[in-house]
Amino acid sequence: MSLEAKLVVLGTQGVGKTSLVVRYVNNTFDPASASTIGASFLAKKVIIDDSLVRLQIWDTAGQERYRSISKLYYRSANCGILCYDITSRASFEAMHSWLLELKKNVNGNIIIHIVGTKADLVNAEPSRREVPFEMCVAYAAEHLSEEEGFAVGGGGRGGRGRGWGGMDCCHEISARDDQGVDEVFQVIARKLVERRADIERERAFGSQDPYTRTGNSGIDPIPAGAEKSKGGMCC
Template sequence: MKVVEGKIVVLGSQGVGKTSMVVRYIGKMFSKHISPTIGASFFTCNINLDDSRIKLQVWDTAGQERFRSMAPLYYRNANAALLVFDITSAPSFKAIDAWVKELQSNVSEPLVVALVGNKSDLEHARAVSRADAQRLAAEIGAAYTETSALHDQGIEHVFVNTARELLELSRTDTVASLRAYHSPDGERIPVGMPTEETPTHTGKVELPVWGDTIAHGELQKQCC
């Protein structure tokens, strides 16, 4: 079995639902009371695709302005980025341009990029048209998906599609930070279904509401 290890950074303004998306996919739950991320948290999971296993390290970054200066620390060796905005918030969509520029300034290797319009369950309050979002996605070379963390819609597609693009990227041998190797077949998991990875360092969290959080480079405890 081919194994590909990749790092994904999840970027976007505060309140767009980045943490809710990650927790919905990996933790299979939704909470309306998730606290704002402090610094960054990360999760690990495995996704099986065809005859390969994609081991994802998902970094959920803070969207608050006071943490923006720290963001470049989390871009290091990133192989993919999820740029998330709230479809009911035009400012969060406008902010995507700044996140793209930061990525371009801090990541030198080829990068898989996905544009995500979250909170599709609030269609009645939409402030960003699908056409505008698709236009921006085309300009930055990203796939576009609308998601709802509340209703668990579209999120699996985002992660599985990103994993598939990382698998394709690994076949080009142009990305030094994207680790790929072969290992004996282990226990198979359903295609696209994430499973938790045994933690290899202290940044592993269960859920950011009550798990371990990395803030200012130090491991801190956060509680609800």
């Protein structure tokens, strides 16, 4: 069996969204990667049990001037990944605005995961940490729940299984050192498979709506201005 799913990666400029996605899809890291303009698109296939999951991963720009077009990339998303830099309290506080954007622009029960980036900086110099992991867990407990319309996924801190309520959705990763990156997407892919029936039902409903109609694959076509990254169809 196969499943296609759309993931959007959100967060303020400079937190490392592109590095996270490129490390996962292409297993590379570029410390001088340029800021994303609008959004870029990569894809990867993973096997979860007996299911083939095709992940469409949308890396969105964090600059304020692109916020007005962000909803084009959120539409039909099955999962949102909220990113912050664990050495920047400001980036963590700004993350809430992206969650509100998702709630405003996405219909259906979307999976949310929270990813703290740049763990390598804290591993090398612990005093640089500005966001304790426990703060992320407390935020998730307060703002992410099925009652709020979210399908909270599993996960853990660098794959070590810390979280709240038995439904972990918080991670700390390092794209530079390839720490915890694969675990984030493995957990999300497994949760997507578990929600296959809901996803297919929501997609079928959306295909009847002229404002949210999708193509034959059930995934929105690439909007004008989005960049399909080189090597994006890696599997």
